Amino acid sequence: MKTPATQPQWLEHRRAQASALVAQTGLDLKGHEDWLYTSPTELLVHTVSIEEDEIHSLVAEHSLPDAWQVLVFVGGIYHPKLSRTVDDPVGIAVTCMNSAIDTHQSDLVAWLGRSDSEEATMLSLNLERWTDGLFLRVASGHELPGFVQVLEIGSGSSWLRNLVVMGEDSKASLVETHVSSRTQSTSSHCVTETRLPKGAKLSHLRLKVDGTGGHHYGAIVAQQEAESRLESRLFGFGGVVARHEFHVTLDGPNASALLHGLVKTTGNEKADLSIKLRHASPDCTSEQVFKALADGHSQANFHGTVFVDRDAQRTVARQSNRNLLLSRDASVNSRPQLEILADDVKCSHGSATGRLDDKALFFLKCRGLSEVDARKLLVRAFAGEMLLPLADGHLKERIDALLGEI
């Protein structure tokens, strides 16, 4: 991280503004409308740095051979030696945020933190504290030759901010993998921020696999202009506490967003999904599918809000939250919410929480599958909707395998 002495004044100023916002609300937010079941303080815990050996084994395990480039961050700082990069082709820049402060200052000045919602305290805290992250820039009409992977190895407390700056009609695909020490206490925070101008298409996937001491805050913040398309998918496994936020604004006609999220919780884990999606322009489409698989004594919470502004006519917004309770002691809280001011809209939302279907389980056993295998198949079936659209490859196999561990 650039020390206050070396960082440019505009950045120092922006961090100070963010810090002031945090001070307004404080961090003990439990009970606040957006924090009914968790509090930022639960994420900000005492942490431990992980051993060199474990870093190497986690990188080997999680870096994706089919990625175009892999940027590895350890404890919130870019690690070129562990990364796999290529020279930037024309129209594309892939670097770390710490370098981008110098090399792409005008982009950062223009966009960094600009889409953050001022009410979202943890976004402000991240803007105040970030130490590094991915900077990705795709010029108008350009397309990445493959997907970029950000691989974060959580160690101690880490604060990442990724900034994706896209040109009109550009296309990019970004995969984030957040992993942490298998046993040590860690707290990792990552915000990915993007602005999609006219016709830009971003496909984003975040996989979080925490160890038994992992605390995680992750957010995607997207501002979408006309005809742009965002697909953002989340798969969350493991850890002590996780909070996943989606802040998406459809701010130009015919923009569309697809948000998928699947979290699996076991033991005493707690996972929060918080979605704020705003239709600010007419003729936009959004689709949200969020699911939780809760086992053990774990808790999964969903709070999804769709706002439709007064002049956002002909909005199509679908939201669904389906949860599967795999044990008697697991619990799920679901709060779908629609706030609609326009009158010509098609909005639907649904929420359902159930258990594995006994009839289906019995049927599978009658065809020779053991209880364990039958349960696995049904869990996969439940998640199938989210897995199916993924391209075949290492990532899909990994997620599939993580789902199978029940």
Added chain:
Amino acid sequence: MREECSCSRVSEGSKEMGGDILLEIKGLRASAGKTEILKGLDLVVRRGETHAIMGPNGAGKSTLSQVLAGHPGYTITEGEIRLLGRNLLEMEPEVRSREGVFVAFQYPVEIPGLSNNYFLRTALNEHRKHKGLPELDGGAFLKLVKEKMKLVHMDPALISRSLNDGFSGGQKKRNEVLQMLLLEPELALLDETDSGLDIDALRDCAEGVNTLRSSERGFIVVTHYQRLLDYIQPDFVHVLDKGRIVHSGGKELALELEEKGYEWLTAASS
């Protein structure tokens, strides 16, 4: 495996066929909650035999299917079921399946999100493992399943759909028969596999059964219609009523039932 030979099928009405006893049900009583449904049912199926079970609605035919499959919702209060001499009632449903018992259910379940292909391959490989055979990989399995699908004239596209999800009635039943063809059971019970089928589907499903028929295997087909028995010629026809087999005969019994209904039999049994 021995080839099917027509002379092993004894002429109509004969009660003894001489093959090993595959399935033996003796004095079976089963209840759901406090309601007794099967009330002392006896049935013997030898290798090579095909039995048809008919009987009025609510007689207990599907209950027999469920009990044979090992459904936990039914309590066996008396009697026994033996598969090749072993106590079937002590086996878990998946063990029964791997040991060669196949039950095609009257109402096949739908499992959205579970690919038919993946399900069928997993099931087949469980059976292969149990028999000490190597598992089939995706490619080899696909080849095999396509072959079997042809036998029942099943649309190949259905292999990549979710299990029975949005399948028509006929497609679901074809899918059940497909499972049977893949798993090659020793004993198969088909519960009203013919109900709701059009003529072509009926013939295809019957054809599926006939391909598997051999001197080694036994079949029980539960049906309401004599029509099915034109395609799958049974060696025995039984009438199940109020939880018991009340009458047995050869395949001509089905014709008689079609003509006279059940009353002449059921009146006597009550």
